[in-house]
Amino acid sequence: MGEVVASRRTLAKRQRVALATTLAVFTLTPVVWTILGGSRPAIAAAEGKKENSLPKTALAAGSDQNTGPSQTAGEAISEVLRHPILKNADVSVMAVDLDRGRTIYAYEADRLLNPASVVKLFTGTAALQILRPEYRFKSTAWITKKLDVDGTLAGDLIIQGGGDPTLVSERLWLWVTEMHHLGLRRVEGDLVIDESFFDGKRVGPGYEEENTDFAYMAPTGALSINFNALGVYVRPAEVAGQLAKVSIEPQIPFFEVDAKVQTKSKAGRYLLIGSYPRADGRQEVKARGWIGKNESMKVIWRKIDNPPIYAGETLKDLLRRRGIEVTGKVRVGKVPKSAISFHTFVSRRLSEVLDDLNKYSNNFVAEMIVKTIGAETMEGPGSWKTGTESIRRFLKREVGIQPDTYVLRNGSGLNDTNRFSAAQIVRLLDYIYRTREIAYELIPSLGVAGASGTVRKRMTSDLVHHKVRVKTGTLTGVTALSGYVMSRDREVIAFTVVANGLKVSSRRASAVIDRIAEALSGLPLEGGPTTLSKPLVRGKP
Numbered sequence: 001m002g003e004v005v006a007s008r009r010t011l012a013k014r015q016r017v018a019l020a021t022t023l024a025v026f027t028l029t030p031v032v033w034t035i036l037g038g039s040r041p042a043i044a045a046a047e048g049k050k051e052n053s054l055p056k057t058a059l060a061a062g063s064d065q066n067t068g069p070s071q072t073a074g075e076a077i078s079e080v081l082r083h084p085i086l087k088n089a090d091v092s093v094m095a096v097d098l099d100r101g102r103t104i105y106a107y108e109a110d111r112l113l114n115p116a117s118v119v120k121l122f123t124g125t126a127a128l129q130i131l132r133p134e135y136r137f138k139s140t141a142w143i144t145k146k147l148d149v150d151g152t153l154a155g156d157l158i159i160q161g162g163g164d165p166t167l168v169s170e171r172l173w174l175w176v177t178e179m180h181h182l183g184l185r186r187v188e189g190d191l192v193i194d195e196s197f198f199d200g201k202r203v204g205p206g207y208e209e210e211n212t213d214f215a216y217m218a219p220t221g222a223l224s225i226n227f228n229a230l231g232v233y234v235r236p237a238e239v240a241g242q243l244a245k246v247s248i249e250p251q252i253p254f255f256e257v258d259a260k261v262q263t264k265s266k267a268g269r270y271l272l273i274g275s276y277p278r279a280d281g282r283q284e285v286k287a288r289g290w291i292g293k294n295e296s297m298k299v300i301w302r303k304i305d306n307p308p309i310y311a312g313e314t315l316k317d318l319l320r321r322r323g324i325e326v327t328g329k330v331r332v333g334k335v336p337k338s339a340i341s342f343h344t345f346v347s348r349r350l351s352e353v354l355d356d357l358n359k360y361s362n363n364f365v366a367e368m369i370v371k372t373i374g375a376e377t378m379e380g381p382g383s384w385k386t387g388t389e390s391i392r393r394f395l396k397r398e399v400g401i402q403p404d405t406y407v408l409r410n411g412s413g414l415n416d417t418n419r420f421s422a423a424q425i426v427r428l429l430d431y432i433y434r435t436r437e438i439a440y441e442l443i444p445s446l447g448v449a450g451a452s453g454t455v456r457k458r459m460t461s462d463l464v465h466h467k468v469r470v471k472t473g474t475l476t477g478v479t480a481l482s483g484y485v486m487s488r489d490r491e492v493i494a495f496t497v498v499a500n501g502l503k504v505s506s507r508r509a510s511a512v513i514d515r516i517a518e519a520l521s522g523l524p525l526e527g528g529p530t531t532l533s534k535p536l537v538r539g540k541p
Contacts, residue, residue: 092110095493113498118498119408141345152186153187165227167225176319230285275303275305361471367410429484459518481497
């Protein structure tokens, strides 16, 4: 477990890359930068400029930038790990030069810790390998009888979900429009939702540790829309003392809204928005608090608790708006054997869906992907048990991580559930980088320092801006950062930092951990002869 061992396949690829680099180094360098999503390094763009400017924390007292760096990257990282915020935390760190196959830094690299949302790297990589980048989620409409000449269906319209995590109201409208152009005008029966692609369990392991209605806790469902969340919009009235205007999206009978938000003359707002399941299967939304009369409109997202009925009621409303009346009710059922396939609606390619997974760290998307993997690779409906088992087999077969050396229970990394070491995460990053069909799809889905995703407001200095692609992980007491950084010598570094047991806010912890990426990007790299096939060096910084 304390080793990062290159597979024969990886070593063979490394040899080919080395040969190609020798023959065409000036051709390959722009390609690497294209994958990492950045422009050419500043040291190449500015003629006569030999190195990037250094972070102030990396300059020794009395030195200046013109005399060159006074620290190596390793020394700077050790200094970061001695910071009071990290000093008493449980930390696992590893950084590897992927092009030269050497370990730049390793501290407690084989220690199992909670990596939070960095787990999504395992989910996304496994999905690309198992389902393939071109995989599309399919949702199918079935009819129990053929349409009459006037477009009437004298029977039920059945919607069979296929685990699509990207169905939102706008795409649902497109699907409804396509059914309209196929001649459907009236349904004299029920709108039936078939969820049999997944099992009946709504939330995965770890979700039971938190009782909240926040959108990041949204349940799964084989047919789900709007990430199984609703938007609650609050805008002030024109006159202080009046009730603020509260509306929801989508506006359907599935929701019952109880809103009493006051408009006040002072600046600011204090809003309490709750979403609760009703005994009849619908959802109750409560809004309380106040908002200043000069404040802009605020939208707050909350989860729903009954995915099939939520999706069905939204679809029924959109059908009505498109001129297709459904006379019956929305209910859950299964496609009968005698049903006729009417229309199949497909999602974007899986590789495009990964943007939602990694850039925005969407828990709902992660869990939907895990259950889809289970449904497509194992017998029976998709579940967390079958999905995570398929991922374990992939990690053993393709990446070389043995199933008894880590803990994987859900696909999002939510709560105190999963355990991986920095060495295992870097091993995965190496696999991604060496596997072209995975690298070209997954690396662009990572957040770009100072530009996109969960790091759009982080690492904005010239040292790392647009030079780092990462996946973040954040929970109470947990902060993690994992991905790729381009060094000042144009070497691609895979790195992972996982910190558990933090006593400060994630914002303060992230500001400290980000310095490790800055050190790897802007300071000279120092690494011994250790390669990916030799044991990691452990020790205190």
